[in-house]
Amino acid sequence: MSTRHAVVQTVFGEVTIVADRDAVVGLYYPQHWTNPDRTAFGRQVDADDDVLLGTARAQLVAYLAGERTSFDLPTAATGTGFEQRVWQVLAAIPYGETMSYGEIAESLGDRNLARIVGRAVGHNPLSIVVPCHRVVGRDGKLTGYAGGLARKHFLLELEGLAPVGTDRLF
Numbered sequence: 001m002s003t004r005h006a007v008v009q010t011v012f013g014e015v016t017i018v019a020d021r022d023a024v025v026g027l028y029y030p031q032h033w034t035n036p037d038r039t040a041f042g043r044q045v046d047a048d049d050d051v052l053l054g055t056a057r058a059q060l061v062a063y064l065a066g067e068r069t070s071f072d073l074p075t076a077a078t079g080t081g082f083e084q085r086v087w088q089v090l091a092a093i094p095y096g097e098t099m100s101y102g103e104i105a106e107s108l109g110d111r112n113l114a115r116i117v118g119r120a121v122g123h124n125p126l127s128i129v130v131p132c133h134r135v136v137g138r139d140g141k142l143t144g145y146a147g148g149l150a151r152k153h154f155l156l157e158l159e160g161l162a163p164v165g166t167d168r169l170f
Helices: 051-064 081-094 101-107 111-122 149-158
Strands: 003-012 015-020 025-029
Touching: 003 051, 015 051, 051 101, 081 101, 081 111, 101 111
Parallel strands: none
Antiparallel strands: 003 015, 015 025
């Protein structure tokens, strides 16, 4: 069994979790901005019949219920070298904390890369698991999120953060 996916119910409605071999490779909302062609998701399976997808669903549901603060899943996101570096920074942002696009760019060596960082953040295929929702604009402003600003706002509030305002970055 190689690439496969399960559509699971959450407080956000349906979420598609994609796995390839023994790693989760994607988590997508129905109107996800960077939703790849659904044929790339492989065959649909029931999460109850797939140990990895079942575990991913259980951890996601527990996280969204406030019962979990991190994920313990094997992941394998596909992206450019720069995207991978950005996603590593995202993965290191602690629960209940945020970073700005500029701070991420600065951590990568050049604050002027903030716009390119924003693009990489927007292309993170592992929403929530790799917490791109913890990235905010300058002064803590709530900015774009591939799953929509309402979901980002919910996730930040779940983690005890009160977003300052909204702006659309992308």
